[in-house]
Every structure is written in C-alpha cells, then in structure tokens.
Amino acid sequence: xxxPLQLQGxxxxxxxxxxxxxxxxxNFIKAAPIITAIKKYQKKYPDLTYFLIHTGxxxxxNMSEVFFKEMGIPMPDFHLKIGSxxxxxxxxxxxxxxxxxxxxxxxxxxxxxxDTNSTLAGALAASKLHIPVxxxxxxxxxxxxxxxxxVNRLLTDHVSDLLFVPTKLAKDxxxxxxxxxxxxxxxxxxxxxxxxxxxKVADKTSKIVERMGLTSKNFILATVHRAENTAGIEQTTRIxxxxxxIGKDLQVVMPMHPRTKHLLQENKLFDHYAAGITIIDPIxxxxxxxxxxxxxxxxxxSGGVQKEAFxxxxxxxxxxxxxxxxxxxDLGWITVVPPKSTEAIVKGVKKAxxxxxxxxxxxxxxxxxxxxxxxxxxxxxNGDKKGKKGKEE
Numbered sequence: 001x002x003x004p005l006q007l008q009g010x011x012x013x014x015x016x017x018x019x020x021x022x023x024x025x026x027n028f029i030k031a032a033p034i035i036t037a038i039k040k041y042q043k044k045y046p047d048l049t050y051f052l053i054h055t056g057x058x059x060x061x062n063m064s065e066v067f068f069k070e071m072g073i074p075m076p077d078f079h080l081k082i083g084s085x086x087x088x089x090x091x092x093x094x095x096x097x098x099x100x101x102x103x104x105x106x107x108x109x110x111x112x113x114x115d116t117n118s119t120l121a122g123a124l125a126a127s128k129l130h131i132p133v134x135x136x137x138x139x140x141x142x143x144x145x146x147x148x149x150x151v152n153r154l155l156t157d158h159v160s161d162l163l164f165v166p167t168k169l170a171k172d173x174x175x176x177x178x179x180x181x182x183x184x185x186x187x188x189x190x191x192x193x194x195x196x197x198x199x200k201v202a203d204k205t206s207k208i209v210e211r212m213g214l215t216s217k218n219f220i221l222a223t224v225h226r227a228e229n230t231a232g233i234e235q236t237t238r239i240x241x242x243x244x245x246i247g248k249d250l251q252v253v254m255p256m257h258p259r260t261k262h263l264l265q266e267n268k269l270f271d272h273y274a275a276g277i278t279i280i281d282p283i284x285x286x287x288x289x290x291x292x293x294x295x296x297x298x299x300x301x302s303g304g305v306q307k308e309a310f311x312x313x314x315x316x317x318x319x320x321x322x323x324x325x326x327x328x329x330d331l332g333w334i335t336v337v338p339p340k341s342t343e344a345i346v347k348g349v350k351k352a353x354x355x356x357x358x359x360x361x362x363x364x365x366x367x368x369x370x371x372x373x374x375x376x377x378x379x380x381x382n383g384d385k386k387g388k389k390g391k392e393e
Contacts, residue, residue, distance in 0.1 A: 016381050018050040019107040019126070021098065022076070023057030023118025026304045028067035029285055030113045030136060033193035033370035035073060041374050048378065053101060055094045055118040056081040066284040071198065084259075087117060087148055094121030102129055108381050109134055112156055113190075115149040115303075120156050127159040134377055136190055138163035139170030140303075140324040148227065149303075162380060164373050166190070167363050169326055187372040188365015191304060195289065195311040196367040202286040209294050212253070212278075220250055220349070221295035222277075225257040229301050229319060229339060233267050236260060239319060242345035243299075244276035250296070250353070253278045255288070297353055306334055310358075317352045319345065333358035 018038065022031050035050070042048050054076035068075055080097045082090055098121055102110070110126035112119045113136045123133045138157050142150050157163060163179060165171045166189035174184050209216065222243055230236050243252045256279050264270040273279065283291070292298060292305070292312040300306060301319045309316035310325075310333045319339045328334040335355070337348030 015047040015108065016045060016049070016378060017105070017107045018048070018377070019053060019102065019105065019110045019122075019131075020050055021053045021055065021110065021112055021118055021122030023055035023082075023094070024114075024116045025067065025285075026302075027113045027116060027118060028071065028073065029194050029304065030190045032071040032073055033190055033197055034111065034113075034136070034373065036197065037370035037374040040371065041378065045378060048374075051077040051105060051107070053078045053098060053122070054080065055098075055121065056083055057090070057094075057116060057118045070284045070286050071194075091117045091121050094118060095125045098122055098125040099129065102126060102131060107131060109161075109377060111136060111377075112160070113137065115140065115153045115156075117148070117152065120152040123156040123159050132161040132380070133159060134162040134164065134373070134380075135160040136164045136373065137166055139165040139167075139172075139174045139184070141170075141173045142322050142324055144321070162376060164190075164369070164376075166365075166369075167325075167327055185373070185376055187376075188367070188369035189307065190369050190373075191307050192311060192362075192364045192367050193370045195308065198286060199289060199293075202289040206286045206290040208283065208287040208290055212280075214251070214253070214294065216294040217296045218251070219278075219295060220246065220252045220297050220299055221291050222252050222254045222299040223257070223302055223305055224254070224260055224300070224319065226301040226320065230257070230260045230263060233263060233269070235339070236263055237269065238342050239339050239345060240264075240273050240277065241342040242339075242349070244273065245342070245346050246349050247276050247278075251278060252299075253280065253291070253295075255280050255283045255291075257282065297349070299349060301339075307364075309333070310362075313357070315352060315355065315357060317349055327363040328358070331359040331361070332356075 020031055022028055038050050056079060078101055082093050102125055109132045110122055111134045112123040126133050135156050140153055144150055163174055163184045165184060165186050171184050171186045224239055246252055254277050292308050292314055295314050298309040298314055298316045303324050306316050306318055306323055306325055310328050315333060317335045317337050319337060321338050323329055323334050323336055335352040337345055339345050
C-alpha cells in the first residue's frame with residue numbers, strides 16, 4: 001500500500017474522481033454497496049474513479065482486514081494506521097494525513113460515511129480544501145452532545161454538500177437545522193443494500209452456528225463496545241453481570257471487542273466472565289449476519305447492529321439511553337434499556353424475550369440507495385448543484 005508520507009507532486013485531476021474514507025467496521029460495511037455502484041456506473045462514465053483511505057481506527061485484523069476480504073472490497077490505496085487514542089488526538093492525526101493525500105490526489109468529491117472519528121476527519125480535511133463532501137447516513141440525532149458520535153454527525157452534516165439520509169426523520173432533522181432541501185437526499189439506508197447484497201453469500205459460506213454447536217433461535221447474541229459502556233470497569237461489569245444472570249436461562253454469545261477484553265484482562269476478570277458467557281473473538285461480517293439471523297434476541301449498544309437485527313427479522317435490546325432508529329422503536333423491534341444497573345438490564349432483556357416481534361413495513365428504502373447516491377454524485381459533479389430540476393429529492 002502507498003504511504004501518504006511518501007507522496008510527491010500531484011496527479012492530473014480526473015473529472016469524477018472520488019475519495020472514500022473508512023476506518024471502522026460500520027464504514028467498511030457501508031462502503032461495499034457504494035463501491036459496487038461505482039463499478040456499475042463506470043461502464044457509462046469512464047472518468048468515474050475512486051480511491052480508498054483506511055484511517056486504521058480499527059486496526060485489529062478481526063475488526064478490519066477481514067471485512068475487506070469477505071466483502072470483496074479492494075484493499076485501501078492508503079492505510080494511515082492511526083490506531084486507538086483519545087478522540088481529539090486520533091481525529092487530529094487523521095485530518096493531517098488525509099489532508100496530505102487530498103492535496104496530492106485532487107479528488108472531485110469526498111464520501112464520508114457514518115459517525116466515526118474517521119467520518120469527521122475526512123469531512124473536515126476535505127471542506128478546508130474546498131473539496132465537496134457527501135455524507136452517507138446523514139441527519140441522525142440523539143440530541144445529546146456528550147456522545148462523541150453525535151458531535152461527529154453534527155459537524156460532518158454541516159460541512160457537507162450532499163446529505164444522504166436513511167429515513168424521513170433524519171431528513172426532517174436536517175431541514176429543521178436549516179439545510180437546503182435540494183442537498184438532502186432520501187434514498188434509503190445503505191446498510192439495507194449491504195444486507196441484501198451479502199445475505200445469500202453468508203448463508204452459503206458461514207458455518208459459525210454449526211461450528212459453535214448452537215441451535216437456531218436458542219441463544220442471545222450480545223455486543224458491547226461503546227466508550228460509555230467500556231471506558232470503566234464498573235460500568236462494564238454491571239453489563240456483564242447481567243449477561244451472566246441471563247445466561248443461566250439462555251446461552252449468551254458475545255463476540256468481544258478488543259477494548260472490552262483488554263479491560264477485563266487488566267482487572268483479572270476475563271476468566272470469571274468467560275465461565276458464564278460464551279465469549280468469542282470479534283467475527284467477520286458474513287458470520288455476523290448469520291449469527292444475527294439465528295439469534296433469538298440481540299443485545300447491543302451498536303447502532304449498526306440494531307439495524308442489522310431488524311433486517312434479519314430479530315428483535316433487539318439496545319443498551320443505551322436512546323437509539324438513532326426511532327422508527328424501529330415505534331415499530332416495536334427495538335427495546336431501549338439504559339444500562340443503569342444489572343437488575344434493570346436483566347429485567348429489560350427478559351421482558352424483550354417475552355414480547356412478540358415488531359410490526360411490518362420497512363422505513364429504509366428498496367435496497368438500491370448506493371446506486372441512487374452515485375447517480376446523484378455524478379449529477380452534482382456535472383454541474384447540477386440543485387438536484388433534478390432544482391426540486392427536493
């Protein structure tokens with residue numbers, strides 16, 4: 001892979017050269033359908049090219065490289081290898097290195113995906129160089145600026161030129177914040193595209209359920225990774241104590257984030273929890289899709305996994321104060337259980353296990369939003385700054 005620190009000079013500007021910035025699991029998943037759409041449109045638009053920057057925000061192989069291999073995403077043109085660190089330091093290092101690449105490569109537009117530090121870093125670096133920004137998954141709000149992802153969303157949205165929103169509620173949020181309607185595009189959810197694209201592949205290739213000796217709809221799939229839930233041992237043990245209690249009645253399988261595992265090992269508690277919870281290493285996207293489909297219930301603090309649960313027809317408990325997917329709360333697919341105590345978590349999960357599945361209907365489009373996004377970007381770069389006939393998308 002090329003290293004940005006070795007770049008010399010610059011290349012001639014390509015009419016529709018796109019830069020895609022990724023750095024964490026959700027970014028990789030959402031990038032795949034976008035790249036598929038680019039390849040489709042390249043037949044009609046030979047000048048449509050792209051390059052991929054991986055910040056290295058997720059640097060563990062099970063959290064990063066495995067996704068490129070499984071999803072057929074070309075390996076990044078640039079790998080910054082930033083790694084973990086405090087939010088400001090991590091984001092600042094990303095901005096500096098991304099800026100250097102953008103100066104050399106001169107893309108016509110940067111595509112920033114989701115709500116990670118990588119999302120914000122790419123958008124800020126591009127906007128300061130007057131490179132247009134398209135934000136995929138714009139407009140989501142929890143209305144709590146103490147959450148790092150919320151700050152990332154807000155700032156990225158407000159420096160972007162095209163805002164691709166997954167839901168009507170997200171669109172309404174942006175219009176209330178003063179965004180121009182012609183730049184806010186409601187095309188559906190890119191993760192729905194990804195699920196449709198890879199579900200059949202996962203069913204054919206993943207053997208994780210059989211390998212682990214699991215019975216379909218007879219286990220709980222749990223993930224915990226948010227800083228608010230894993231920054232301190234007290235909060236983490238509060239959640240894991242609940243999993244141990246729940247596991248006495250129904251097996252809890254937990255692909256453990258490296259940060260969570262390190263915290264437990266540091267406090268000499270890993271073996272204790274491994275005795276009551278089925279802890280496994282982080283798994284790839286295809287294995288995750290299959291596990292989500294066969295789980296009886298998913299318990300998570302991941303915004304992406306909450307949505308994947310719905311796509312896989314599996315009810316979900318979110319271990320957070322709220323969810324960005326209000327539509328799924330309204331439909332009864334997500335139960336919000338703030339992890340304030342072990343007892344509250346156990347009670348919430350047991351209640352969710354007794355509930356019926358949520359309502360029908362999907363608020364996330366038709367599974368073709370990647371194509372609609374690239375079509376809009378092509379139109380924008382060809383000089384149509386207002387969208388079709390200047391009307392709202």
